[in-house]
Amino acid sequence: MDKFVIEGGRHLYGSVRAASAKNAVLPIFAASVLTEEPVTIREVPAISDALCMAQILRELGADVRFHDGDVTIDSADAHSHAISCALTKELRSSVFMLGSLLTRFHRARIAYPGGCDIGLRPIDLHLNALKRLGVDIAERDGYILCSCDKLRGAEILLDFPSVGATENILLASVKAEGKTVLQGAAKEPEIVDLQNFLNAMGAKVAGAGTDAITIEGVRKLHGTVYLPQKDRIEAGTFLIAGAICGGEVEVCGVRAENISSLLHKLRENGCKIHVKNDKIKLESFGRLKCNRRIETMPFPGFPTDLQAQATALNCTCDGGALVVENLFETRFKYVPELQKMGADVEVKGRNAFVRGVPKLHGASVVAGDLRGGAALVLAALGAEGRSEVLDLSHIDRGYSDLQSKLKNLGAEIKRVRV
Ligand code: EPZ
16 A cells, blocks of 8 residues: 655646546446447546456456557457446446446446445436336346346436436437437536547437437447547646645646636635636635635536545635535545644534634545545645655545656655555
């Protein structure tokens, strides 16, 4: 197991290019089994969630090869519709394989993904939508067994704009008989990427990015080469690092409108933000002000995946902030670790009350989930003295080579084997 050793207090200066978006790459991997022709996904980040998804595809019989940062997936020989319990538990995103496997094999079996570190994460919206498309679903011994004689287009209304359920519906309806109209869809930019990938394979999907998506079923999909969009959450994480540490940080490759809610909050803190094409530059000098209120919402609202990082920022701003986590039940588990560094945060259910303190101090802290772990790294970068962030396995799920990117910005951080 590795840890980060961080000497805090360094200002950050420089530019960093975001990797391809984890939350675009994962559903695109799932979509690769919709064709028996090879697909190549460009610039796939070296993150463990992508490696795990590759393992899932190999378990199904696909050939998955990583080469020079790209991944070529050839699922011509894929023969299985069942994903092992271990791999499903390892990766929540395996749930979108349901849609792909049903389209490919008219059958699918996955272990119930279950809850994890940030909440219960039920999949009722996924399953109800699949039933609308003609799928029979049984749940037995912790497994979900899906089957259909054919997938039929349908009118589907999501009670909540679930990202995963929206993606599963696209994957299950692209080759269904007839037309599917999805209302109440999630509008995240990663869904637009999935639509673009599917259409590059010959699908007929329209409306992604809005709450109404139509899918005309087609008979066949073909291979393609595709470059996913860059990771807006990774970019936001680096911008918040710049805000916490002070200095000038530029992130490249991400469209400002895809993180406009974060940019609005950073300006509220007192940071200067300059946008030019796909470059977003943040300047942070002097003491910042707390964001009185941050409320996570589905896109285009404030992203839940940046909640922990923004909370860490507010810990050393002037005044107080209320952070409301509306998407997941228990996404404040990182707070006790921030408190070890001197943060003044009180959590009550879905609310965290932050009171700004002059400085945090270094401490030994444990990363318990992906974004909470990233928040601890950012807090340590701004703290006085030395910190250690233990258990990097969670951070490795969504950030590739985090320490090198931070070091290139001037941070004093190293990764050591424990
Ligand atoms: C995706 O998760 C992302 N993961 C998450 O990113 C992200 O936080 C989330 O969307 C919200 O933006 C990937 O794309 C791989 P949801 P997903 O379905 O699809 C409830 C990260 O850190 N819900 O939009 O699981 C659910 O409990 C990860 O990169 C149901 O009730 O999110 C939650 O409260 C974490 N029933 C809310 O909806 C369902 O059937 C949002 O979930 C499905 C979801």
